[in-house]
Amino acid sequence: MASEKAAKAENAAASVAAKAAGKVAPLQSPFPLATLRHSVSHLMASAVEALFPGAQFGFGPAIEHGFYYDFELPEPLEERALERIENEMRRIAKKAGAMVCSEYTREEAAARLEKRGQKYKLEAVQSIPAGEKITFYAHAGWEDLCEGPHIDRFDRPFFFKLQRVAGAYWRGDEKNPMLQRVYGTAFWTKEDLAQHLAWLEEVERCDHRHLGTELDLFSHHQEAGGGFIFWHPKLGAVRREMEKFWWDLHQARGYMPVYTPHVARETLFAVSGHLENYGDLMYAPMAIDELPYRVKPMNCPGHILIYQNRGRSYRELPLRWAELGTVYRYERSGVLHGMLRVRGFTQDDSHIFCTPEQLPGEIAGVLELVRTLLSTYGFEFTAYLATRPKEKSIGTEEVWERAIAALKEGAAKAGIPLELDEGGGAFYGPKIDFKMKDALGREWQTSTVQCDFNLPERFELSFTDKDGAKKRPIMVHRAIYGSLERFTGVLIEHYGGKFPFWLAPTQVALIPIREAHGEYCRELAARLGAEGLRVTCMDDAAHMNKKIKEAAHDKVPFLLIAGEREVAERKVTVRQRDLEQQESVPFEEFLERARQLARTRSLVL
């Protein structure tokens, strides 16, 4: 078992490394890539001023894969203007020569910006703390307030591309005016740029929205409104496997299933505090028998009602209750995105009610569960301990300390290292969030474990302890998939639509060479089906070339081809996804292999 896990992890790591290779840029030249990109953002700004006189400038930093610069322009910027800007950048770069840094006093700086009418830059210069240096960087007669650092000159070889235009609020605050942002990227070599662009193409190819259409996995509909996912049968099959796996893990760890309604009286959410703290994200009330009801945005109040239904003894704790609970949240239209950001989604939600003493053990249990689940899908992950927020939060300092200590202790027990996310906790308690890395090297937030001091208080939860005293239980919220929709969307991209055998919507396709071999194939299909495998028998009149093409298009893991030779020897010719070479094996041997792959939830295929 241990070696099997190691093999899984190794396989996943190799695939991650291979795919991520595209985005790792080697360090070269005397300046880091981020410095080059920052300088190219200046170059772009100077080009924009040349082409759009009267432009106001915001900020223009380097970011993870490139840079951006925010502008306020007299006219809307269209994507097709990017080429013009690029050409102007090349023209300026040719004659630019050196990049020169000058230091000024606050007054001098303000005067220089005033002269050019740069209102955003003026605001920026005013917010530079006293005592800090105020510098400008200039090239080709164009200067910008900037702390640097920058490359020394523009006549070095470098390669860039402007990518897209977008809107962005000044200083990220939606009360401020919206500026136009141009994103781009830059590299020291042509090859690195080409490699990065190839990686972006690969990301595009793996986009779950495209694959979702191509593989007939899911859809959304204008008739239903944005943010609601319709799972097609093929993705339904994947989800059933995910749910089965999920439940197997939970059952083995002492969780019990609960089921709660989707709608409840508004008063329930008033008691829970959701109305007050979460109201903007909740759907409007509906009147039932003249009383207001709400669609649930979270599952916790429902689980609490079950807890409260009778007195609880310390003997029962910890209680671990789990539900695949579908919740609905009003998300602003602009944030919706495929399966990754939706308005209705199913959380693999669970609430653990326990004593303070039990907390570290419970946390360790959850973390182990997270690790087992994520690694089965081939994800690497990082765990972050999120501590008390600076602004409002509830609970005494002592309670927070104890909970954080319990989270740390639990993580140590489970052998999971924690990064620190200072002040990132919820107002009601500290938490551990997981970021998992997919095959393309991108990070996603899914799993979370949260301590909650708020709800037990609000609902006055209690248990009777050994000494007969009523005490307050601690509540742990945790979700591992987070949202089935989001996790599945990430999975589609992670696998590029090539689901491993255990998850594949169709696991095996049988292809008879002639009609006469159809009966043999149907028999084998029935055998495989009886094993619980998802099989299709392609015994219609089409030519076999076409069937192979179709099955390959659907990314079916195994094609079994049977003609005269196979029928005679009770064999099948196995054509494995993405493998040129094929082998002819006894059917029983294939069946055993398929069983094994499914049972172990192998990532190998």
Next chain:
RNA sequence: GCCAGAGUAGCUCAACGGUAGAGCACCGCUUUCGUAAAGCGGGGGUUACGGGUUCAAAUCCCGUCUCUGGCCCCA
């Protein structure tokens, strides 16, 4: 929600003021074939929806819905 762009057959796209088209998919007939598209034929669109301009609108204008890229927020 905000800024910008877009919505034509199931999918990918063409037509960009003058009769809405192609490839793939789908259906039918023929073909029974040894490894990634067999041949022939056929059906399918109130051009997202609603209004307007015009002799004439997929095409121009306005509104709504949905989507895309971002901002903000988040599972």
